[in-house]
Amino acid sequence: MSGDIMVNITRAADLALVGANGGGFVAPVGTVRPASPLAQPVAPWEPLGAISDDGLTYGFDEDSQEFTPWGLTSPFRTQITKSVRTFGLTVWETSRVAVQSLQYRLGAADLEPNGDGLTEYAETASPVPDRRAFWFIVIDGDAYKGFYVPQGEINDRSDVTFKQDEMSGYEWTITTYPDANGNTVYHCDKLPVTPAYTGS
Numbered sequence: 001m002s003g004d005i006m007v008n009i010t011r012a013a014d015l016a017l018v019g020a021n022g023g024g025f026v027a028p029v030g031t032v033r034p035a036s037p038l039a040q041p042v043a044p045w046e047p048l049g050a051i052s053d054d055g056l057t058y059g060f061d062e063d064s065q066e067f068t069p070w071g072l073t074s075p076f077r078t079q080i081t082k083s084v085r086t087f088g089l090t091v092w093e094t095s096r097v098a099v100q101s102l103q104y105r106l107g108a109a110d111l112e113p114n115g116d117g118l119t120e121y122a123e124t125a126s127p128v129p130d131r132r133a134f135w136f137i138v139i140d141g142d143a144y145k146g147f148y149v150p151q152g153e154i155n156d157r158s159d160v161t162f163k164q165d166e167m168s169g170y171e172w173t174i175t176t177y178p179d180a181n182g183n184t185v186y187h188c189d190k191l192p193v194t195p196a197y198t199g200s
Helices: 097-104
Strands: 021-027 057-067 077-091 132-140 143-157 170-176 186-190
Antiparallel strands (some): 057 077, 077 170, 132 143
């Protein structure tokens, strides 16, 4: 038909990402991020262990203010007034010291078992801020995505259920905070090369 334009759009399945696997790690604030998502992090990074099959959620929470001039119906400028990044996950290895430490805002030393092999601790009614560094990776075949959070804190903990037919887990939402450079999340990815567009 006259005037129709046929556009050839390149689609490559290996450029699509499925969060097939991955992991999470925690360390004290100030810990240098791992150099690559291809390598296993070393101490002081501690693994969070098994994560539920819901995987990892990378959240965006943003607000903006629109400015519309008098006499117009469309804004001529938009100002971002809020920009927060969060990570959500459910950890299943709830007996790990690193996981217990995060859930109850305690140091590892507070979770050392006594002579009888019992771990005793109390939950305070007045918790204090507990910021940590986090490292998350997402893996899909040969594709890797790494997220380094220099300062993050669990700001939402869901209820914990103990049932015969359900895995108990700690469901967390981690809010990121800016570091000295004003950055909240650093990315380090190994992704397939995008094919060149020929336009034909």
